[in-house]
Amino acid sequence: MRYIGRKTNLLPYIEDVVLKNASRTGVFCDLFAGTHSVAAHFKRLGFQIISNDLLCLAYVFGRALIQNNEEPAFSALPNLPNTPSGGLFNGMDAYLRVLNYLNGLVGVSDGFIFNTYCPGGANEYCRQYLSDRNGKKIDAIRQRIEEWKRDNLVTEDEYYSLLLSLLEAVSKVTNISGTYGAYLKEWDARTYKELTLDPITPIPSNKEHSVYQQDANRLIEQIECDILYIDPPYNPRQYITNYHLLETIARYDNPSVYGKTGLRPYSDSEKSAYCSRGACLRAFAGLISRAKAKHIIVSYNSEGIMSDAEIHGVLSEKGEVPKLIPIDYRRFKSNSTGKLSSNKNVREYLFYVQTN
Numbered sequence: 001m002r003y004i005g006r007k008t009n010l011l012p013y014i015e016d017v018v019l020k021n022a023s024r025t026g027v028f029c030d031l032f033a034g035t036h037s038v039a040a041h042f043k044r045l046g047f048q049i050i051s052n053d054l055l056c057l058a059y060v061f062g063r064a065l066i067q068n069n070e071e072p073a074f075s076a077l078p079n080l081p082n083t084p085s086g087g088l089f090n091g092m093d094a095y096l097r098v099l100n101y102l103n104g105l106v107g108v109s110d111g112f113i114f115n116t117y118c119p120g121g122a123n124e125y126c127r128q129y130l131s132d133r134n135g136k137k138i139d140a141i142r143q144r145i146e147e148w149k150r151d152n153l154v155t156e157d158e159y160y161s162l163l164l165s166l167l168e169a170v171s172k173v174t175n176i177s178g179t180y181g182a183y184l185k186e187w188d189a190r191t192y193k194e195l196t197l198d199p200i201t202p203i204p205s206n207k208e209h210s211v212y213q214q215d216a217n218r219l220i221e222q223i224e225c226d227i228l229y230i231d232p233p234y235n236p237r238q239y240i241t242n243y244h245l246l247e248t249i250a251r252y253d254n255p256s257v258y259g260k261t262g263l264r265p266y267s268d269s270e271k272s273a274y275c276s277r278g279a280c281l282r283a284f285a286g287l288i289s290r291a292k293a294k295h296i297i298v299s300y301n302s303e304g305i306m307s308d309a310e311i312h313g314v315l316s317e318k319g320e321v322p323k324l325i326p327i328d329y330r331r332f333k334s335n336s337t338g339k340l341s342s343n344k345n346v347r348e349y350l351f352y353v354q355t356n
Helices: 008-021 037-044 056-067 094-103 112-117 132-150 156-171 244-251 280-290 308-316
Strands: 027-030 048-052 210-212 225-230 293-301 323-334 340-354
Touching: 008 037, 008 293, 008 323, 008 340, 027 037, 037 048, 037 056, 048 056, 056 156, 056 210, 056 244, 094 132, 094 156, 112 132, 112 244, 132 156, 156 244, 280 308, 293 308, 308 340
Parallel strands: 027 048, 027 225, 048 210, 225 293
Antiparallel strands: 293 340, 323 340
16 A cells, blocks of 8 residues: 555665664564554564554554454355355355455445545535545445444454455555545546455464554553654644545544545544644654663654754663664655656664663
């Protein structure tokens, strides 16, 4: 999934810092986990994981990839209609059978996503985030998943695995350039594809992992870990507005949206202090002062609200002089056609400190 700040390209650097300075085992906490790419990486390396993020969207990732340790069995689901036991389904495991059933559902015209975010729906702006066909199909699939949960036909792990399959599928057919803050005026080629759910590969583990959806500065008072990884937002744009459509599909709570782009309303408790120039440094200093961790690693961008000197100063209060690792990379920015083009070099910083 395309996601601002995703650290996939930084994983080798983060792993190198951990393995050179900390232990190869223990509790690894990813406090601003997003799509959980860092948490998932260290789960694969054998660490016990604590992960957290404010968004329900991110919580779905965490439940499916981090807290869940095995492929869903769907043992409580009855025989699904229109899915014969032979032919196409011979040898197919339960997960694939369920996904094939969901992929075959007929779209519905009375659902929230179709009526709010598709041009044929009942919204005055004729929003075109999704084609009518895909919008109707999303509603049909999302409603069926919720019905199964309500009727106790799927476990929590199975529920979140199906939700993540749906969210990943939606991200591949949306009419956007990068985030969901606005849709494109012309239909992108990806929108003509039919929405199709694919299985999510589970990460096997014999450890018990914990996933939270809380304010990081509150959660930090409740947890202890060996390695604390901090990757906070670095600019004023709130993630809940950048990814409002996926957040709404994750919650499926039919919010009273507003404006041309159909933003969902959100409360102060859903805002991140790290997106505020006035509150960011104070929030960061408070978090670090309360952290109970042997090692702290911070990712931050050279174009962020806090300067590297400010971050260095806060971390210096926690332990030895922090190590600073600059990483250069090319920033890619969406142009007017929605295509990504190379913009300029920016720098990502990794800060490391061993605490007192």
